[in-house]
Amino acid sequence: MAGVNKVILLGRLGSDPEVRNLPSGGKVVTFSIATSENYNNKNGEKVEQTEWHRIELWEGLANIAEQYLKKGDMAYVEGRIRTEKWTDKEGIERNTVKIRGNALQLVGGRGAGNDGATESSSTYSGNSGGGYAPKSAPIPMPPPAEMAGSGSDDLPF
Amino acid sequence: MAGVNKVILLGRLGSDPEVRNLPSGGKVVTFSIATSENYNNKNGEKVEQTEWHRIELWEGLANIAEQYLKKGDMAYVEGRIRTEKWTDKEGIERNTVKIRGNALQLVGGRGAGNDGATESSSTYSGNSGGGYAPKSAPIPMPPPAEMAGSGSDDLPF
Amino acid sequence: MAGVNKVILLGRLGSDPEVRNLPSGGKVVTFSIATSENYNNKNGEKVEQTEWHRIELWEGLANIAEQYLKKGDMAYVEGRIRTEKWTDKEGIERNTVKIRGNALQLVGGRGAGNDGATESSSTYSGNSGGGYAPKSAPIPMPPPAEMAGSGSDDLPF
Amino acid sequence: MAGVNKVILLGRLGSDPEVRNLPSGGKVVTFSIATSENYNNKNGEKVEQTEWHRIELWEGLANIAEQYLKKGDMAYVEGRIRTEKWTDKEGIERNTVKIRGNALQLVGGRGAGNDGATESSSTYSGNSGGGYAPKSAPIPMPPPAEMAGSGSDDLPF
DNA sequence: TTTT
DNA sequence: TTTT
Numbered sequence: 337m338a339g340v341n342k343v344i345l346l347g348r349l350g351s352d353p354e355v356r357n358l359p360s361g362g363k364v365v366t367f368s369i370a371t372s373e374n375y376n377n378k379n380g381e382k383v384e385q386t387e388w389h390r391i392e393l394w395e396g397l398a399n400i401a402e403q404y405l406k407k408g409d410m411a412y413v414e415g416r417i418r419t420e421k422w423t424d425k426e427g428i429e430r431n432t433v434k435i436r437g438n439a440l441q442l443v444g445g446r447g448a449g450n451d452g453a454t455e456s457s458s459t460y461s462g463n464s465g466g467g468y469a470p471k472s473a474p475i476p477m478p479p480p481a482e483m484a485g486s487g488s489d490d491l492p493f
Numbered sequence: 494m495a496g497v498n499k500v501i502l503l504g505r506l507g508s509d510p511e512v513r514n515l516p517s518g519g520k521v522v523t524f525s526i527a528t529s530e531n532y533n534n535k536n537g538e539k540v541e542q543t544e545w546h547r548i549e550l551w552e553g554l555a556n557i558a559e560q561y562l563k564k565g566d567m568a569y570v571e572g573r574i575r576t577e578k579w580t581d582k583e584g585i586e587r588n589t590v591k592i593r594g595n596a597l598q599l600v601g602g603r604g605a606g607n608d609g610a611t612e613s614s615s616t617y618s619g620n621s622g623g624g625y626a627p628k629s630a631p632i633p634m635p636p637p638a639e640m641a642g643s644g645s646d647d648l649p650f
Numbered sequence: 651m652a653g654v655n656k657v658i659l660l661g662r663l664g665s666d667p668e669v670r671n672l673p674s675g676g677k678v679v680t681f682s683i684a685t686s687e688n689y690n691n692k693n694g695e696k697v698e699q700t701e702w703h704r705i706e707l708w709e710g711l712a713n714i715a716e717q718y719l720k721k722g723d724m725a726y727v728e729g730r731i732r733t734e735k736w737t738d739k740e741g742i743e744r745n746t747v748k749i750r751g752n753a754l755q756l757v758g759g760r761g762a763g764n765d766g767a768t769e770s771s772s773t774y775s776g777n778s779g780g781g782y783a784p785k786s787a788p789i790p791m792p793p794p795a796e797m798a799g800s801g802s803d804d805l806p807f
Numbered sequence: 808m809a810g811v812n813k814v815i816l817l818g819r820l821g822s823d824p825e826v827r828n829l830p831s832g833g834k835v836v837t838f839s840i841a842t843s844e845n846y847n848n849k850n851g852e853k854v855e856q857t858e859w860h861r862i863e864l865w866e867g868l869a870n871i872a873e874q875y876l877k878k879g880d881m882a883y884v885e886g887r888i889r890t891e892k893w894t895d896k897e898g899i900e901r902n903t904v905k906i907r908g909n910a911l912q913l914v915g916g917r918g919a920g921n922d923g924a925t926e927s928s929s930t931y932s933g934n935s936g937g938g939y940a941p942k943s944a945p946i947p948m949p950p951p952a953e954m955a956g957s958g959s960d961d962l963p964f
Numbered sequence: 965t966t967t968t
Numbered sequence: 969t970t971t972t
Contacts, residue, residue: 338772339818339842340726340755341858342658343888344501346569346598347810350965370966371810373887387812387888388965408966410600412503412569412654416844417814417858417888419904433890433904441503441654443567444601459654495929496661496685497883497912498701500731501813504653507969527970528653530730544655544731545969565970569811573687574657574701574731576747590733590747598811616811652971658815660883660912724914726817726883755817757881758915809967 341416343435345389346443347371352407355398365398366434367391369411391415393437393462400460404442412441412459438462498573500592502546503600504528509564512555522555523591524548526568548572550594557617561599569598569616655730657749659703660757661685666721669712679712680748681705683725705729707751707776714774718756726755726773752776812887814906816860817914818842823878826869836869837905838862840882862886864908871931875913883912883930 347369356364372386391413393401405411415437424430441459504526513521529543548570550558562568572594581587598616661683670678686700705727707715719725729751738744755773818840827835843857862884864872876882886908895901912930 339840340728340753340773340815340883341818341842341844341860342728342815344656344811344813344815346503346600347812348966350967368965369810371812371887372967373812384968386966387890389812389888410967412811414654414656416842417860417904419858428899431902431904433888433902439654443503459652496683497658497726497885497910497930498661498685498687498703499658499815499885501654501656501658504655505970507971525969526653528655528730529971530655541972543970544733546655546731567971569654571811571813573685574703574747576701585742588745588747590731590745596811616809660817660914757817 343389343413343415343417345369345371345391345413345415345435346410347389348410349405349407350388353401353405355402362395363398363402365393365401367401367405369413389413390432390434391437392418392434393440395462397437397440397460397462400440410443412439412443413437414439500546500570500572500574502526502528502548502570502572502592503567504546505567506562506564507545510558510562512559519552520555520559522550522558524558524562526570546570547589547591548594549575549591550597554594554597554617557597567600569596569600570594571596657703657727657729657731659683659685659705659727659729659749660724661703662724663719663721664702667715667719669716676709677712677716679707679715681715681719683727703727704746704748705751706732706748707754709776711751711754711774711776714754724757726753726757727751728753814860814884814886814888816840816842816862816884816886816906817881818860819881820876820878821859824872824876826873833866834869834873836864836872838872838876840884860884861903861905862908863889863905864911868908868911868931871911881914883910883914884908885910 350368350370353365353367356366358364368388368390370386370388372384374382374384377383413435415435418434418436420432420434422430422432439459439461507525507527510522510524513523515521525545525547527543527545529541531539531541534540570592572592575591575593577589577591579587579589596616596618664682664684667679667681670680672678682702682704684700684702686698688696688698691697727749729749732748732750734746734748736744736746753773753775821839821841824836824838827837829835839859839861841857841859843855845853845855848854884906886906889905889907891903891905893901893903910930910932
C-alpha cells in the first residue's frame with residue numbers, strides 16, 4: 337500500500353465491451369478507449385496520434401459497462417495501471433498494460449447510433465480512490481489472484 | 494511552487510458562460526457546473542446532493558468556453574482550487590472558492606438544445622499539469638517525432 | 651451519481667489533526683494542508699500565494715490521520731469538494747468548502763520532528779474513486795445530515 | 808486533441824535518472840518509479856504487488872529531474888500514457904508504455920542518503936493539464952522564476 | 965478499433 | 969443554476 341497509481345481517461349470505445357464470466361462466478365469486462373493528441377511535426381505537418389487504452393472492469397463496474405457501453409460511446413474511466421507479464425506461444429516474454437478501472441462515468445452515446453437520445457451521465461465506483469484495495473475490503477475488489485496469468489512484477493533494471 | 498492542487502470535474506453547466514473583458518485586454522469566462530452524489534440517508538431515503546463548482550477560465554480557454562459552451566452542456570474541467578477573500582457591502586469578510594481551469598474538454602451538448610447534433614469532444618489546455626498558470630505560457634512539448642524508441646513490452650491481442 | 655468531483659492535493663499540514671468523536675460512534679478528523687504557487691506579479695515582484703485546503707476524513711482514514719499525521723507533515727489527499735452551508739451567530743449565511751478525503755498517503759515527516767527517521771509512505775483508501783458513495787456502501791459514508799455544525803472556514807493558525 | 812489521458816503517480820525511483828542528450832540539443836531524462844498495492848490472495852496470504860512506471864521527462868523537467876532526483880527518492884509525477892511501437896533485433900514487434908511527464912513534484916529524499924535533511928517539495932510543470940501538445944510546440948519550460956505575471960483575478964461574482 |  |  338505505498339504510492340499512488342492513478343489514471344484518468346476520457347475517450348471513445350473502439351469496440352463493444354467483451355464480457356468474460358469467470359469460473360469463480362465473477363465477471364470481467366474489457367474494452368479499449370482512444371485518446372488522441374494533435375501536433376505539428378518537425379516538417380510542420382499536422383499529425384494526430386491516437387493512444388489506445390485497454391480497460392478492464394470487474395464485478396459491479398463490469399455489469400454497468402456490459403449494459404450501457406458500446407462501440408463509439410464516450411466514457412470517463414478512472415483506475416490504475418497494471419502490467420501483466422505472460423509468454424506468447426513462441427515462448428516470448430511479453431507485457432500487457434491495462435487500466436484496471438475503479439470508477440466509470442458514461443458521458444454520452446455516439447451521436448449517430450443513439451438516434452437523438454440525450455446522452456446519459458452516471459458515475460459508478462468500485463472501491464479505492466487511489467486504486468489500492470484495502471487489505472480486507474468491504475467493497476469487494478477482485479483478488480488479483482483471479483487475474484489469471486497476471487501477477488508478478490520486477491525491476492526494470 | 495510547492496505541492497499539488499488539482500481538481501478534476503465532469504458535469505453540466507447550470508447557465509451560459511459569462512464573459513468579462515478586462516481593461517488589460519484579457520478575457521475571463523465564468524460558469525458553474527454541477528456534480529451530484531446519491532446516497533440513502535439514515536432514514537433510508539434516497540437523497541441527491543448537488544455540488545456547484547464555480548469555474549473561471551482565462552485567455553485561450555475563455556475563448557473556447559465562450560464559443561462552444563452553453564447552459565446544460567457537459568464539460569470536463571481540470572484546474573486548481575482558489576479561494577478569494579473579499580468584503581461584502583456590509584463589511585463582512587467572505588470567501589469565494591473558484592476553480593481556475595487549465596484544461597477543458599467538451600463532452601457533448603444537452604441533448605435537447607443541440608437538436609440532434611452529435612456531441613463534440615475536444616480537449617484544450619492552458620498550461621500547467623500541476624495547475625500553476627504562468628500568464629502567457631509558451632506551452633512547449635517535445636514533438637513525438639523525437640521520441641526515439643526505447644524500452645520493451647507489449648500486448649496479447 | 652452524476653459527474654466527477656475529484657480533488658488531488660499534496661501539501662503540508664498547518665496544524666495537528668483535530669479529532670471529533672461523534673455521538674453515533676463515528677470519528678471525524680479535520681486538518682488543513684497548504685499548497686502554494688509562485689509567480690511574478692505585474693510589477694515583476696515575486697509572489698507566493700498559499701492556498702489552504704480544509705480536509706475532512708471519516709472512519710478508517712480518520713484513524714490513520716489521527717495516528718500518523720501531525721503539523722508539518724506532508725500528505726497526499728484525494729477526495730471531493732463539498733460545500734456546507736450554515737448560518738453564523740449573526741445570522742449571516744456562510745459557506746464552508748471542505749475536501750472530503752477518500753484516499754490518504756503519508757509522504758514523510760516534517761524533517762525536524764522526525765529526527766532522522768525516513769519518511770513513511772502508505773496509501774489508505776476509503777471508498778469511491780470518483781467520490782460517489784455507492785447507494786448502500788459497505789464502507790459507511792457519513793450521511794451529510796450528521797455533518798451538521800461542522801462548518802466555519804478559516805486558516806489553521 | 809480529443810479526450811483526456813492523465814496519469815498521477817507518487818512513488819520511489821528504482822534507480823538514478825538516465826540522461827540522454829539529443830542531437831537536436833534537447834534533453835530527455837528517464838527513470839522508473841514504483842507503486843505497490845497489498846492485498847490478501849485467495850489463500851489469505853499477504854501479497855505485495857509492485858508496479859513499475861517508466862517515466863520520461865523532457866527539457867525543463869528533464870533538467871530538474873537530473874539535478875534533484877536520485878534512486879530511492881519519492882516523487883510525484885503527472886503525465887500521460889504513451890505507447891511506443893518498435894521492433895526488436897529478432898524482428899519481433901514490441902510495445903513500450905511510458906509516462907510522458909508534464910509535472911513533477913519532489914517529495915523528499917530517501918531518508919538514508921539525505922542524512923537528516925528535511926525533504927524538499929517543489930512542483931514544476933511542463934504544459935498541458937490534459938497532456939495535449941498544442942499544435943506547434945516550441946520546446947521550452949517556464950522555469951518557476953520566469954513564471955511571469957500571473958493573475959490578478961477576483962471579483963466574488 | 966473510436967471519434968472529429 | 970444543470971441533468972437524470
